[in-house]
Amino acid sequence: MGTTGQGRTGTGEANRPIGKARSAAGGLPAALRLTVLSSVTGAAIAALVVGIILERPPVIGIGGGVLVLLILLAALGGRRGSARGEPPAGRTALARIEDLRATGGETADVPVQFRLTVAPEPEDGRPAYRVKISQSINLVDIPAFRPGGTAVVEYRPDQPWDVRIVTRPAPEWSRRAEAAEIDPAPESTLVSDPDAVEGAWCLLGLVALLAGAALVVLLFRGELFTPDDAPAASKRPSSPSSRTFSTSTTVSGPSSSLLAFGRMRATATELETRVDTAYVTAITIEDHRMAVRGDSALPPGRTVHLQALPYELFPGLVREARTTLGVGDPGSWRIDVTPGAGAGEGPRVRVTVTGEEGTAHLDADATGRVTERDPR
Template identity: 45%
Template sequence: MVTTGETSAGPRRSAARQLLSVLAVLVLGALVGGALTGLTVGVVLKDVALFCLGLGGLVAAALLVVVPARLRRRRQAVPVPRVALARIEYRRATHGEFADVPVRFDLTVAPDDAPAYRVYVHEQVNLVDLADYPEGRIVVVTYAESQPGGVELDRRPTEEWARRAADARIDTAPEHTRVKSEGAGWSGCAALLLGVLGGAALALLPYWGELGERFDDTSSSSSGPAVTSTVAPGASGGTTTVTTVTGSASSASALRPGEMRRLADTLVTGMDTELGTRITIEEKAMSAVGSKGPATGGGLPMSLRALPYELLPGLVETARTGLGIDHPETWRIDIAPGGGGPAPVVRVTVSGGGRSAYLLADAVGRITERHPG
């Protein structure tokens, strides 16, 4: 006769091992996700150090998989087989297309030297033999000593074990002793997926802004600003070219670092000259009056490439906050040569609520006059 106890140290140890296994899969997934993200971001941003870091992460993940597996195989090269009796608590057969059908058994396994425990077992059973496994029957099972969840029915037990099974009585083990069958299962797959996504997110977060700027630049450059030009004769025999560069609705604001310089380069290319007598900059557009030949009626020419575009966003911010316009809606920059020569004078105008104000600055961004609204 075999009876069961209320506690089971073996199943508890198995549950602890399964929890550690899930945590290990979670860490491994995070490492793989972070490494793959590092490789991808490194290629996109052309960051060699980040690419090498991602490659190193993949190598580390491979070592974490291969080395423990080999050590396990060495320790368990010859698994110790165990034989025990088990009680069929419940069985469920599903319909199949062949003579053998999959059957799910709910067993109470009662080892000779350990407390009994519950486990689910999946077996292929011939329809003819299905009647030999009724609920409540005592059967012989086998499993590896280190894997109590990997239970299999012994279809041809020895005479001794068959006799013990015929004479034994096994009490049903409580549900809290249940041991999961071997295999990664849904918990392992979910842990791996969660780890990969979490690792990818953690690796991507520090580079999110830089990636956004990179893709914004790519989008802006792919669409390209629209350039329109109008050529008219100048007052002194030269020609005057009015060229406008207009960005699309998705283009970056001209106040974004580097954007004014990019628009100016496009403007100069469209004008086919870098000399101009006036330039106007707004949120999504830049226009200039170009000059080929001697000075025209518009004033002395100045070099459009030499203008202090990097200083202009700061002047716009000062005008927005320091000229008394509470809610500025629009801004505009006008640059023209000063009265005493080609040195540019910068005028920044802001408007909002039916009011406007402006400030004047020199070529180095120094504010010379303020005219509050």
């Protein structure tokens, strides 16, 4: 009895949108996992390299530790994947050869691209559908396959695009193939592997990897891109040419507040160029003004490095001071940065807010962590 594909066309077209929806729903979590893992990997590699360049053991430990953890997770995931049960067994079916084309010929096994109409058995509950596959066929067997002919194939019900032509079928299936007449399935029933977009996945992983690495480099850019001779120059003994200095700059315009992302660091770089040194003794930051002063005769331990401060965290400290210190509707704010009081202590950051109820402030360390509050 012949097997046709036309009688089940409607069912195949109805099933097609469902398959697409499932593929899209399953692809989103995979994309998120790839993005997170790639970005964390890039950040870990960058942290390891930055730590080695800056000779920072804690940074080296964090980067190396995260890399080791990722390797262990990958190894455990591989073991768990290999321990899972075998995929569903392949089903045997007949298929109409719509078209075939050899893509090589240097060896006895020739790669051939097939366009097939697969007609699953009625008990499989699946309509006939089209698929494109590539399979190596021995030169001896190629004459047995021709357009319009019938071949015996194996396919997986859970992955209908995974089809393989059986070149040596069982006698029963050979007889069925000789007697079968399969109608071509419409092009709308063509199925393909939803995960076969390797180029897009690779591009997504590469972008996430570079983004993670760039984030780490951005956090340490002050130290990475400080001229190597700056510390050496600061260690020179004081001489009659030592000087004190102070300068300030004002930004204007309704949307030019120094709380805007990146504005503080850019202004600090401008002031560093003016005074020709990154080491200062005091920094004052207001909404539209930044000022520095210093003494070139002081050693680095009694100064603050302009590019080593976490300017990106200062807007958050200002918001916290405005909302948690009991000063309602504060009209102004100011950040004062001074060197640490003792040896080995980092810079001290004080955020002061002023309103109708009075003045209050909070203190933070060089990492932006609040260490003390003095509410109204």
